[in-house]
Amino acid sequence: MKAPQETGLFAGYDDAHHPLGSYAVLVGAYGVSVASFLGWTARSRRRLPERLDWRDLALFGVATQSMTRLLAKDQVTSFLRAPFVRFQESSTAGEVEEVSRGAGMQKALGQLLGCPFCLGPWVAAGLLAVRAVAPRQARWLGSVLALSAASSFLHRAYEWLGEGLHRTREEVRALKERTDREEGVQFPTASTSPEALEPGRAPIPAPS
Secondary structure (H helix, E strand, C coil), X not given: CCCCCCCCCCCCCXXXXXXXXXXXXXXXXXXXXXXXXXXXXXXXXXXXXXCCCHHHHHHXXXXXXXXXXXXXXXXXXXXXXXXXXXXXXXCCCCEEEEEECCCHHHHHHHHHHCCHHHHHHHHHHHHHXXXXXXXXXXHHHHHHHHHHHHHHHHHHHHHHHHHHHHXXXXXXXXXXXXXXXXXXXXXXXXXXXXXXXXXXXXXXECCC
């Protein structure tokens, strides 16, 4: 494994874990793509809006969160990430845990594709580009992704609610048993006869 550089501009970074050159290529590709799109809109008749309506901001904000999660964590989209990541384990809600593999651009892409936060600017720029070219289609796509996110949150809420109710029942049951035990209440066992549980009678072991 190559040791981190001790001197120079990038001192302290290990290229095996942080391929800075590949990062720079990805950032450059993003910048060139965005700049090219903005230049194209400036030269064409497709004018960008001066500002986004708050409803569009909310819609595409949720849609961006939904798509980044879908691309970075979903089990069904793992074929997109497989050339750049290594599977670790299955997670909840049909998601997987992965780690980037390889070196250079392969590792950089694995880190990008496996990180919902890192994908945010890329997905957001893509959705807004579609909105500039085809607003209705973009809003329809954004609505699909936003509804998917709402559905995921509701499913999670049901899971959390069910787990909370289960824990509450278990805690109440444990508290009742502890209270009864402290008060000397006899709990029925397999070797205790039904007559022994009647009030006012001494426990009589059941015949063996």
